[in-house]
Amino acid sequence: MSSVVETRKATSKVDPVTAMKGSVKEEVPADLNIPDNYVTWTLKNQKPLPPITLENVLQNIQWLTFAILTITPSIAIWGLFNVKLRWETALWSVIYYFITGLGITAGYHRLWAHRSYNASKPLQYILAAAGTGAVEGSIKWWCRGHRAHHRYTDTDLDPYNAHKGFFFSHIGWMLFKPRYKPGVADVSDLSKSEVVRWQHRWYVWLILGFGFVVPTIVAGLWGDIKGGFFYAGAARLCFVHHSTFCVNSLAHWLGEAPFDDKHTPRDHFVTALVTVGEGYHNFHHQFPMDYRNAIRWYQYDPTKWFIWVCSKFGLASHLKIFPENEVKKGQLTMQLKKLREKQDVITWAPNVDDLPIISWESFQEQSAKRPLIVIAGFIHDVASFADEHPGGRHLITKNIGRDATTAFFGGVYDHSNAAHNLLSMYRVGVLHGGIQHGLQDKLIPPAQRLRIARYNEMGGYSSTALSDAAVSDGEGMLG
Structure with a gap:
């Protein structure tokens, strides 16, 4: 997800003070006029910062972020x-976490970055205040980085590109200045929200209040001001930080890709456990507008449950769910891909087109020299199986030198699938005119x-070609 601190360069074009006066200046979407080949164009024309070395490392540290990510855990450790x-x-710290x-x-994430549901004004203020307590930047700044992450996943324009290593995607991208500026991502829609503008304007005071004052005061109700500050404040904040950071690192490293393996996002229960339900990340990157991360009832996703409960109380509405039919397509594609990988290491019967066509006379002549049998129009050499x-x-x-089709297909014994499969491995030729009517299957x-079979193995991509190929080959298709 996004950094614990926002920089002046990342702020919106709209002046939050002006916005709070009651009129929002309309923004031109940031991505309105970018070139179609934006990623390639940007990487070609944007000069990256030089590599970080021991000589320049101090000049490349983002000191404010560095201070927050080191001082906070230091406070927590001292308190421990x-x-x-x-x-x-301890209980309050977990609850506030x-x-x-x-x-x-x-x-x-799900409300403002992806607009996966609508929230009532009271719920928006509650979520904005709670999110501020996590000290990860304002809504507007955070969403700008996260939208760039989805738009440019695994490229140099991705703020937390997983291909740069686990440390980089987890925390390194916040500690050091990026070599490339993050790719453009529009957040003009968020400027229209009075809640987003309110939080953006008062953000510094809000992080002090909800990050440390609130957890400390609540613990003071049972006379534990110090414990509230060190445990519910500092220690809890460390856990929230690294829980969130795991969505950028662990969720791109641990698990499987049941919907698409084009990019690094993965699904895993462990990641879901440590990220308040954000661990089914492969699904999320495929269907980011879905309010769910976990689509099965037994999968751990307290965020989904929270949103659903809020909808029952009228606090949330228009919960977006990607069409189940399309979700199943993604799953089936990956299942077929795995099956194709298994299929490719299996030895199959010789291709019909590669077998010689042999006359009946030639078949009988050759049968006198080796054990050949005709079954369903194919000539089989059964020497190794007799x-x-x-x-x-x-x-x-x-049956050597004879047509044993009737006997094989149930005349004497109704052979198993295994027998049919094994028999096909003994094919050495095709009998000219030997395929009897009704035996095509x-x-x-x-x-x-x-x-x-992939579409290009079936004679083309047109529906007619695919249909003809499917009938003639008896093969399914994996696009």
Whole structure:
């Protein structure tokens, strides 16, 4: 997600003071006039900062962010060794961790960055205040970075590009000045929200209040001001920070890609556990406007549950859900891709087009020299199997030089799929005019009737070509 501190360069074009006076200056969308080949064009024309070395490392540190990310845990560690932790404060710290965490996940992320649902004005103020308590920048600044992340995932214009390593995507991108400026992302829609403008204007005071004052005062109700400051304030803030940062690092490293493997986002329960439900990240990057991260009832996603409960009380509405049919397409595509990988390491029957066409006379002549049998128009060399035949060698030898189609397809014994598959491996030729009418469906071994084929293996992409290929090959399609 986004950094714990915002810089002046990242602020909006709208003056928040002017906005608070009651009139919002209309912004031109930041991405309105960018070139179509924006990423390529930008990387070609934008000169990156020089690589970080030991000589220039101090000049490249973002000192304000560095201070926040080092001083806060230092305060927490000092408190751990010097202030007794009371059970009431421990419980309150956990509760406030979830409150401020939901401010980021349900508010900053799913409401404002992705507009995956509508929230009532009271809920917006609550989420804005809770998100401020996480001290990760204003809504407007945070959403600008996160939208850039989705738009330019895994490129040099992605603020937290996972290809640059786990440390970089987790925290390094905040500690050091970026080599490239993050890609353009429009947040003009957020300027119209009075809640976003309110938070942006009073952000510094709000982080002090909700980051430290509120958790300290609440703990003071049971006489533990120090515990409230060190545990519910500083320690809780460290956990919220790194919980959020895991969405940029752990969620792009641990798990599987059940919807699309084009980019690094992954799904994993462990990531969901440490990020208040943001761990099903492969789904999220495919369907970012969906208010859910986890689509199964048993998957851990307290943010989804929170939004759903709010909708039942009239605090949230228009919860967006991506069409289930399209979600299943993504899942099926990846399942077929995995099956194709397994399929490609299996040895299949010879391609029909690669087999020689042999006359009946030639077949009988060659059968006198080696054990050849015709079944369903194919000539099979059964030398390696004759002694292994479950019914005995005699059933093989009596059909050498003959057409055993009737016997094989149930005349004597209704052979299993395994037998059909194995038989196809012994094909050595095609009998000229030997395919009997009504046996066309027997040409394809059972294991290959649902064989996965890419569109370019089926004679083209037109619907007619695909239909013809599917009928003639008996193969399914993986695009």
